[in-house]
Amino acid sequence: MAKSRFWQRRVAASKMTISHQQPWGIKLALVVLVLGMSGAIAMWTYDLGRSFAFGPKFSAERLDLLQQQVDQLAAERDKLAAAANTIESQQNIEKSTQKQLGDQVKSLTAENLKLKDDLAFFESVMPVTTGPEGVTIQRIKAEMAAPNQLRYRVLVMQGGKGNRDFSGEMQFTLTLVQAGKPAMMQFPDAKAGEAGKLKLFFRHYQRLEGLITLPEGVTVKAIQVKVMDKGVQRAQQSINL
Numbered sequence: 689m690a691k692s693r694f695w696q697r698r699v700a701a702s703k704m705t706i707s708h709q710q711p712w713g714i715k716l717a718l719v720v721l722v723l724g725m726s727g728a729i730a731m732w733t734y735d736l737g738r739s740f741a742f743g744p745k746f747s748a749e750r751l752d753l754l755q756q757q758v759d760q761l762a763a764e765r766d767k768l769a770a771a772a773n774t775i776e777s778q779q780n781i782e783k784s785t786q787k788q789l790g791d792q793v794k795s796l797t798a799e800n801l802k803l804k805d806d807l808a809f810f811e812s813v814m815p816v817t818t819g820p821e822g823v824t825i826q827r828i829k830a831e832m833a834a835p836n837q838l839r840y841r842v843l844v845m846q847g848g849k850g851n852r853d854f855s856g857e858m859q860f861t862l863t864l865v866q867a868g869k870p871a872m873m874q875f876p877d878a879k880a881g882e883a884g885k886l887k888l889f890f891r892h893y894q895r896l897e898g899l900i901t902l903p904e905g906v907t908v909k910a911i912q913v914k915v916m917d918k919g920v921q922r923a924q925q926s927i928n929l
Contacts, residue, residue, distance in 0.1 A: 805829070805841065822847060823854055823915055825925040826893075830911050836904055838862075841897040842913055844888060844923070856917040858886040858896060863910040866903065875900050888915065 826843040833839040846854050860875040876884040888894055902908070908929050915923040 823856075823917075823922045825913055825915060825923045828911065828913055828925055828927050830908075830927065830929060832908070833899060836902045836906075838900040838902060838908055839897070840900060840911070841895065843893065843895050844890070844915055845893040846891065853889060853891045854917070856888045856915055856922060858888055859914045859916060860900065861912040861914070862900070862902075862908055863912075864902075865907045865909060866905060871906065873902070873906075 823844060823846050826845050827841075829841040831839050840860070842858065844858070862873040862875065864871040864873055876886060886896060886898075888896075910926060910928045912924065912926040914921055
């Protein structure tokens with residue numbers, strides 16, 4: 689009976705740890721408790737077998753009491769094992785929810801930046817009909833989208849009354865540092881032909897945006913944007929990164 693009270697006190701003490709508010713601590717305590725109960729059941733079975741083989745005979749009441757205690761320990765073990773599985777499922781749900789919220793925050797942040805960019809864009813478009821004649825590059829925005837990808841946004845406008853359409857193309861010249869040495873890169877690549885050119889066709893304004901794939905291990909220092917019309921440069925603007 690002393691051993692029974694020891695295991696009952698240990699089960700009670702272990703059950704109290706479930707009230708902790710740290711999920712991993714609870715999970716670890718449950719696992720330890722389940723293993724402890726399994727060991728207790730094995731010890732009860734072992735003692736029972738030894739008593740039958742070598743010790744005095746048990747009374748029917750003693751056997752019933754031992755069986756009840758074994759059944760109680762097994763039930764507690766199964767209950768705590770189920771609780772551990774429930775906690776693990778809740779943690780997986782919480783992780784999934786946190787990931788979804790993080791993705792939503794990123795999406796809303798990107799949308800907010802885009803709306804601010806659109807607001808600045810429309811503010812700059814408003815006086816276009818009263819501006820000077822000719823094509824101009826109103827704004828260039830560039831940022832690294834990945835270690836080897838540069839995202840760009842360029843706004844090109846035609847001032848004046850805008851009574852004719854402009855047709856041309858856009859070219860980028862990137863100033864890079866590669867392996868500690870300066871380098872230059874043209875985009876689009878001249879080898880791409882007509883299909884690879886950044887075509888421009890607008891009356892008042894046109895906004896181009898996209899990605900430029902960079903060589904591995906380069907750092908972009910500056911960007912120069914040109915607007916060409918049948919081989920003639922019509923506008924140019926540069927920014928430093």
